[in-house]
Amino acid sequence: MPHQPPSATEAQALSIFTPVNLILLSLAVYIIYTRLRPAQPVVILHDTPLVFRTFTPNTLRPYNGTEDPHVLLAVQGRVFDVTAGKSFYGPGGPYSNFAGRDASRGLAKNSFDEDMLTDLDKPIDKLEGLSEEELGSLAGWASHFEGKYLLVGRLVEEGSAEAEAAKKGE
Numbered sequence: 001m002p003h004q005p006p007s008a009t010e011a012q013a014l015s016i017f018t019p020v021n022l023i024l025l026s027l028a029v030y031i032i033y034t035r036l037r038p039a040q041p042v043v044i045l046h047d048t049p050l051v052f053r054t055f056t057p058n059t060l061r062p063y064n065g066t067e068d069p070h071v072l073l074a075v076q077g078r079v080f081d082v083t084a085g086k087s088f089y090g091p092g093g094p095y096s097n098f099a100g101r102d103a104s105r106g107l108a109k110n111s112f113d114e115d116m117l118t119d120l121d122k123p124i125d126k127l128e129g130l131s132e133e134e135l136g137s138l139a140g141w142a143s144h145f146e147g148k149y150l151l152v153g154r155l156v157e158e159g160s161a162e163a164e165a166a167k168k169g170e
Contacts, residue, residue, distance in 0.1 A: 052151070054166035055079050056158045057102065057120045064100030065090035072152065074102040076138065077124075079153035080145045102155060105130075108138035124157055 050070060060079065063072035071083045071090045082089045082099075089095045097114055098106060105125050106116035118125045130138070156162040 050081055050150075050152045053153045054162055055153045055155050056163045056166075057118070057124065057155070058158060060102075060155060061100045061120060065096070067100075071099050073098045073100070074104070074155040075107060075142050075145050076104050076127075077155050078142075078145075078151055079155055080149040081152045082145070082149050084149065103141075104138060107141040108134040110137060124155060 050072075055072075055074070060072060060074060062068050063070050065071040065083075065086055069083070070081060071086050072079050072081055073089060074080075085093075087093055089099050091099075093099075095103075095112060097112060097117065101117050102124060103117075104127055105118070106112055108127065108130050109116060127135075127138070154162075156166075
């Protein structure tokens, strides 16, 4: 039986699988794989782990990512370790003015201005005068921090019985 030349469709099918096309297909598969594969989790190791403790505004202040490698902030009297989000809350981040401070009023008002922060020598902000909408915003932020970051303490007034007891325990 004599050899017959391939039909037009067979020739077209054979021409798809050229070495160049196979290389391009392999490259496309590799690029898609690298884009879709899960990212490796970021693990941040600290030299000293934080244990739950009582903070005052002055004892919280050094945890701003500059003086101490940990970044902490307070929301409604609860202190969270936000070091994992250091690019947001640490030096140079968009929320860096909240590091080592009580961020409650600023978060409630969705304002990151310095004037939203209570001076360290003043009593802790009682959050009076906030609207229902601002209180709702603050509750949303508090829920965000509870779900994402480790609770490492509570914020109390300077000179309060709780602060004095914490000093004796240290």
